[in-house]
Ligand SMILES: Nc1ncnc2c1ncn2[C@@H]1O[C@H](COP(=O)(O)OP(=O)(O)O)[C@@H](O)[C@H]1O
């Protein structure tokens with residue numbers, strides 16, 4: 031049973047082909063710059079050299095077509111026939127309140143996803159385009175939607191409601207939803223396995239720090255709070271998104287700078303965050319390099335870029351504030367987990383965020399932390415006597431997609447909270 035997992039973004043499609051029987055990745059890659067010119071595919075097969083090719087893709091259908099062609103091609107392919115793909119799993123970012131679990135896609139599911147697309151205008155339209163394209167290319171193959179929002183549907187009302195007129199929730203679904211749910215689910219289940227306890231007895235704070243950034247307070251295995259809200263703009267500082275700010279600011283900006291709602295939205299989603307602070311970078315590797323933060327001599331400081339230093343300090347401080355508030359929300363914390371591109375690799379951000387948290391039981395092993403990157407796999411970075419364990423756990427959203435596809439198509443899946451994921455077992459080797 032080969033399962034294709036697709037993650038359709040606005041101008042990219044990431045994919046992974048997974049053989050369920052062997053529990054192994056057959057191929058993975060991505061098509062980038064869809065519809066904006068100079069698009070290309072990067073295709074990786076374990077044990078082979080990475081293949082890259084320029085190929086013009088004007089839309090998601092042509093990108094998925096290219097992926098399928100590459101997977102079946104004579105030179106770079108991994109399967110003889112498209113028929114080997116028995117099911118497709120799609121990341122869908124916003125599922126509103128309607129979808130609390132992964133589902134087999136049919137017309138009514140498509141309509142449900144369309145109904146909430148205004149709430150995630152950057153994410154849901156490309157997700158839908160990907161589903162339609164895959165259906166045309168692989169007619170009759172079961173397609174499953176896996177929602178970023180589903181894991182957070184356990185949040186209590188006092189976490190998800192905004193303090194605004196109540197009818198806005200009833201009439202328009204305006205509330206906090208939260209995103210990156212499959213990542214928070216995956217790393218929290220892995221953390222429970224590393225702690226040697228059932229997930230249903232673990233309290234964990236998970237920090238997903240990539241381009242998009244969110245954290246989650248998980249109590250006895252379920253999400254009770256998360257930093258993103260109605261849309262993926264709320265919360266932590268992100269690559270290009272502001273995260274939390276004075277809610278009066280958008281209106282103030284619109285009035286003062288004479289901007290339309292769309293222009294304000296664009297400024298806060300695409301020109302803010304790390305990019306806004308530094309004026310030139312979103313990639314934290316560039317920010318760290320230009321901040322020269324690991325070289326604390328005065329000479330180095332003189333050549334360091336003040337705004338890069340500020341960006342790192344602001345990002346880490348915001349993370350620390352969320353850890354503090356989620357520690358208060360949970361009462362007892364068994365573990366804090368760092369994941370995604372930045373969380374797995376940027377030791378300096380982890381160290382700054384966890385500085386002086388001994389009073390709440392967090393004692394970092396600074397050397398271990400500084401030496402820990404994604405490539406080292408799951409790593410404990412807290413000191414042996416730290417009451418709260420701190421882990422770096424590489425996320426694997428695609429594996430959640432694959433397991434949900436298997437569960438949904440075989441009828442063994444009820445909801446992700448009770449599903450017996452193989453990766454949640456302590457003997458699982460990631
Ligand atoms: N070694 C590293 N040090 C610091 N940041 C890193 C490193 N490697 C990757 N990153 C960061 O990870 C980010 C991408 O994370 P990722 O989880 O892939 O994001 P997304 O899926 O949202 O695109 C990059 O923008 C970069 O800032």
Ligand SMILES: CC(=O)OP(=O)(O)O
Pocket residue numbers: 123178209210240241242243262
């Ligand atoms: C929801 C979200 O922010 O996703 P991403 O990090 O992929 O942009």
Ligand SMILES: [Mg+2]
Pocket residue numbers: 240241370
């Ligand atoms: Mg991501």
